[in-house]
Amino acid sequence: MITVGIDMGAKNIKVVVLKDREVLARSQEMAGFEPLEAAERAYKRAVEKAGLTEEQVEAVYATGAGRKSAPHTNDSVTEVSAAAKGIVFSNPSVRTVIDIGAEEGRAVKCTEQGKVEDFAINEKCAAGAGSFTEAMARALDVPLAEFGQLSLQSSKSIPMNAQCAVFAESEVVSLVHAKTPKEDISRAVHDAIASRIISMIRRVGINNDVALVGGVSYNPGFVDSLGRGLETAVIVPDNAEYVGALGAAIVAAERN
Amino acid sequence: MAEYKTEPLKCWKKAKELRLKYYKDYQDAHKTGGIRWTGGAWAFDAIPAGLGRDVYNITGEPYGASIAFNKPFSTECLEATEARGWARDLCSYMRNYWGSMYLDKYAFGGEYPKPDFCYQDHICCSHAKWYQHVAEYKNIPYFCIDVSVGPYNELDENRLMYVVNQMHEAIEWLEKTTGRTYQDELLIEAVENELRSTSVWAEISCLNMAKPAPLDEKSMYSLYVHGTLSKHSKEVADFYEELRDELKYRVDNQIAALPNERCRLMSDTQPPWGFLKVFRYLEKFGAISIGSLYTFGLIGLWETKPDGTWGPKTTPMQKGEKITTRDQALRILADWNLAKPEWQHFYDPDLKTKMMLQIVKQWKLDGVMLHLNRGCEGLSCGIMENRLGIAEAGVPVMTFEGNMGDEREFDEKRVMGRIDSFMETLDLQMQTA
Numbered sequence: 001m002i003t004v005g006i007d008m009g010a011k012n013i014k015v016v017v018l019k020d021r022e023v024l025a026r027s028q029e030m031a032g033f034e035p036l037e038a039a040e041r042a043y044k045r046a047v048e049k050a051g052l053t054e055e056q057v058e059a060v061y062a063t064g065a066g067r068k069s070a071p072h073t074n075d076s077v078t079e080v081s082a083a084a085k086g087i088v089f090s091n092p093s094v095r096t097v098i099d100i101g102a103e104e105g106r107a108v109k110c111t112e113q114g115k116v117e118d119f120a121i122n123e124k125c126a127a128g129a130g131s132f133t134e135a136m137a138r139a140l141d142v143p144l145a146e147f148g149q150l151s152l153q154s155s156k157s158i159p160m161n162a163q164c165a166v167f168a169e170s171e172v173v174s175l176v177h178a179k180t181p182k183e184d185i186s187r188a189v190h191d192a193i194a195s196r197i198i199s200m201i202r203r204v205g206i207n208n209d210v211a212l213v214g215g216v217s218y219n220p221g222f223v224d225s226l227g228r229g230l231e232t233a234v235i236v237p238d239n240a241e242y243v244g245a246l247g248a249a250i251v252a253a254e255r256n
Numbered sequence: 257m258a259e260y261k262t263e264p265l266k267c268w269k270k271a272k273e274l275r276l277k278y279y280k281d282y283q284d285a286h287k288t289g290g291i292r293w294t295g296g297a298w299a300f301d302a303i304p305a306g307l308g309r310d311v312y313n314i315t316g317e318p319y320g321a322s323i324a325f326n327k328p329f330s331t332e333c334l335e336a337t338e339a340r341g342w343a344r345d346l347c348s349y350m351r352n353y354w355g356s357m358y359l360d361k362y363a364f365g366g367e368y369p370k371p372d373f374c375y376q377d378h379i380c381c382s383h384a385k386w387y388q389h390v391a392e393y394k395n396i397p398y399f400c401i402d403v404s405v406g407p408y409n410e411l412d413e414n415r416l417m418y419v420v421n422q423m424h425e426a427i428e429w430l431e432k433t434t435g436r437t438y439q440d441e442l443l444i445e446a447v448e449n450e451l452r453s454t455s456v457w458a459e460i461s462c463l464n465m466a467k468p469a470p471l472d473e474k475s476m477y478s479l480y481v482h483g484t485l486s487k488h489s490k491e492v493a494d495f496y497e498e499l500r501d502e503l504k505y506r507v508d509n510q511i512a513a514l515p516n517e518r519c520r521l522m523s524d525t526q527p528p529w530g531f532l533k534v535f536r537y538l539e540k541f542g543a544i545s546i547g548s549l550y551t552f553g554l555i556g557l558w559e560t561k562p563d564g565t566w567g568p569k570t571t572p573m574q575k576g577e578k579i580t581t582r583d584q585a586l587r588i589l590a591d592w593n594l595a596k597p598e599w600q601h602f603y604d605p606d607l608k609t610k611m612m613l614q615i616v617k618q619w620k621l622d623g624v625m626l627h628l629n630r631g632c633e634g635l636s637c638g639i640m641e642n643r644l645g646i647a648e649a650g651v652p653v654m655t656f657e658g659n660m661g662d663e664r665e666f667d668e669k670r671v672m673g674r675i676d677s678f679m680e681t682l683d684l685q686m687q688t689a
């Protein structure tokens with residue numbers, strides 16, 4: 001059976017084409033101001049890359065913040081279920097998946113079948129989500145791509161007390177004024193985000209193995225902070241940002 | 257997809273009329289020389305009833321909730337309160353109430369009817385301060401009873417007497433403040449009414465153990481409210497008996513609140529009053545909230561029966577006890593109220609978790625939805641401990657952020673998204689037509 005999963009994220013749209021439990025193609029587009037058009041482009045490109053025609057696709061399921069408006073879809077599945085399905089498919093030993101997108105962070109406890117047992121989502125605060133890292137990189141005037149690497153160069157722990165993204169930014173500015181090296185500030189920022197995420201993960205419990213998916217998984221500084229904070233190795237699967245779309249494609253196959 | 261028949265509650269109209277009459281009676285009390293007082297829904301309202309049959313009160317929490325339900329007026333009230341420098345994280349019922357007072361607008365039309373005095377008890381930090389401020393602002397007298405004597409399972413004679421003695425003082429104060437002679441027979445009548453209404457409310461809640469449930473929680477809100485307005489009144493006690501009888505009929509005849517009931521949930525704390533559509537949204541999945549410790553135990557009084565189940569607390573009258581004196585009435589009233597389930601967790605969240613798990617078991621529930629209610633420090637105290645205890649017991653549980661009385665703190669899209677996730681974990685899909 002050929003199914004497609006579309007992850008309508010707040011920032012990026014990801015598409016996975018699946019045939020009988022084998023991933024045929026992936027594609028990604030920035031959501032921008034016209035997410036539907038972006039989704040359309042990503043969908044068409046993925047189907048084409050898979051060497052298929054649209055008529056051959058048997059079911060399309062969407063997930064992500066904009067899932068209800070995704071094109072071509074038969075139905076949708078929440079990010080929580082999609083993350084659980086997707087991760088257990090790609091990394092069967094995982095029982096806790098942490099999914100951090102631009103606006104939201106989630107911790108999901110799952111069974112070996114990829115069923116959700118419990119979940120927690122960050123409450124109303126960007127300080128536990130990807131956009132927080134971006135804001136802090138901007139405050140430090142460091143490109144986002146380098147921000148995580150910079151953190152790995154530090155071995156110093158500087159506590160950040162601010163509980164919200166806005167106050168954290170002024171704390172970063174104070175550290176800059178105090179001539180604190182950028183790598184130490186970067187690590188402090190990642191440790192702070194990780195500690196917020198960890199308290200959310202603890203709500204559902206930490207069951208090994210633990211995996212991190214979503215865009216933030218590409219930030220090595222955050223992965224390092226998270227692993228230290230959790231005192232356990234954190235798996236970052238290949239194509240980590242596609243796990244949600246993969247999960248949606250799997251659910252599409254299961255339900256059709 | 258309907259599996260069960262359904263029909264509107266017959267006593268719905270009466271419930272509405274009773275509530276409106278309550279607010280109107282309070283508003284009009286002075287026209288006939290009556291007394292108006294204000295205080296919380298937890299106040300021992302049977303006590304001022306001894307001043308006469310023309311004594312009317314307005315309880316702050318349901319009044320704050322009524323305001324919250326009217327979003328534009330609520331915003332006006334909240335802004336009026338904030339404009340006076342009060343913090344946004346204070347009790348949102350209190351902020352709504354104060355706003356109505358500052359604006360001099362009554363939620364039911366006209367000016368805010370100035371009370372003759374404030375009379376309250378003190379269970380959470382907002383309680384005493386709420387009416388202290390009303391009293392100062394309106395320049396009226398104020399009496400407050402402190403009930404911080406610990407959980408009911410640790411109640412002893414000294415602790416009980418600490419409350420009872422304050423009740424005696426309250427009566428002296430009421431006589432002095434109003435210039436009226438206190439009538440013990442009216443107190444006894446009010447206490448008996450309260451014992452009856454609160455025990456019958458527990459019976460009503462028990463009827464929701466039936467599958468399909470005869471009542472959904474959204475409807476329960478419109479019915480339990482009478483107990484929060486005037487639990488000591490004969491009208492409320494009689495109304496609850498009528499409601500109980502109608503519900504028995506519904507149970508016997510399998511008349512459901514939700515015709516496609518397939519999943520039974522309970523909530524917790526006050527709901528976000530401006531967004532009761534959360535409950536309607538659940539129905540699309542065939543899920544019904546059958547109540548909560550809050551709807552069952554804020555007004556209802558309970559006891560553990562010999563077989564270990566939870567059931568309506570037996571009233572002294574049912575035990576054959578006759579109330580004849582003021583002191584006896586006050587002792588019974590204090591003891592009865594200190595047993596109220598909904599304030600036990602002020603002392604220990606574990607007490608609440610145990611009661612919640614009892615409800616899960618006895619009412620055969622599939623999951624729990626906890627409202628992390630930012631508007632009430634009291635009832636959300638320890639709620640994450642409750643979440644942990646419920647999850648550890650293997651019961652599916654979700655949380656959502658909100659505020660009972662401040663719609664500005666409710667993110668509808670996110671909450672609905674979270675419900676979608678929870679429904680998926682319960683293997684429920686949205687049902688079409």
Ligand code: SF4
Pocket residue numbers: 317347348349350380381382383631632633634635
């Ligand atoms: S218990 Fe909640 S609603 Fe009642 S006064 Fe305290 S904060 Fe307000």
